[in-house]
Amino acid sequence: MEALEKALNALRDAAEAKGAIVVGKDGLTLSQVGVIDGDIESIGALASNSLRSPQSLGEQLGSGGLVQVLVQFEKGAVVVEPLTEEYVLVMVAGEEANIGMIRYALKKHKVELISAL
Amino acid sequence: MSTLAEFVQESGMLKAVVARTDGTVLDAAGVRPGDREVLPRAASIALRLGKVVEQYEGMGTLSGVWIQYEEGLLLVQELGEEVFLIALAGLGASVGMVRYHVNRALPDLVRAYGEAPQEQGGQDEVAFLETGEAPGGA
Secondary structure, three states: OHHHHHHHHHHHHHHOOOEEEEEEOOOOEEEEEEOOOOOHHHHHHHHHHOOHHHHHHHHHHOOOOEEEEEEEEOOEEEEEEEOOOOEEEEEEEOOOOOHHHHHHHHHHHHHHHHHHO | OOHHHHHHHHHOOOEEEEEEOOOOEEEEEOOOHHHOOHHHHHHHHHHHHHHHHHHHHOOOOEEEEEEEEOOEEEEEEEEEOOEEEEEEEOOOOOHHHHHHHHHHHHHHHHHHHHOOHHHOOOHHHHHHHHHOOOOOOO
16 A cells, blocks of 8 residues: 555646545545545545546446546635546645646556556 | 527537526527536536535535546536526637637626516527427418
């Protein structure tokens, strides 16, 4: 799990995000870095569960598999991306979040994250 | 041409609808009758996603959701308290470009649908979606 934490930290630093979590499809948190307010276990579980609907929506729209969900708020953003069949990445960014940088960082560090799983 | 149709034409989006959170379609552009239930469903999914995180993060209110697929990009953007724009871009769509077009059209879209959603244009297209008949009863 040390390699995963290292990869998560590298991603969080590059994305300038507040925190990042890797959570299983069963909703259980595997690893987390950074500072995320609130109940981490709940955020991870709910975020991983919430991917099911967009996945089936993509099939209905004929748009292929789900790549990434980005939820934007007044004061930040949350990115949820499936890493493997079993694991999902949840990243929380603050008000100054640079969406382009988050997407770039994810692209850059995704392989590293997957290989650490 | 409705504000939504203009947005779809200028932005190069494949299709778009403006819908209320209860799923009522207020306007549609580029949408086949078969999509009329699918796209508004995206709004409820987006809302659910947003409410989940909003509850725990104190990040303010939800402003938009982007769902990227292998062959398309779906965006859900709030236009009013209970009104959302749901739009689908095709393969190769640039997130930055889509965002640019959305931001550019947002004031007009909010004016057209966000403030008085039940009385705005596009009714013919909605009727077409609901009945499967062309506008004007053809």
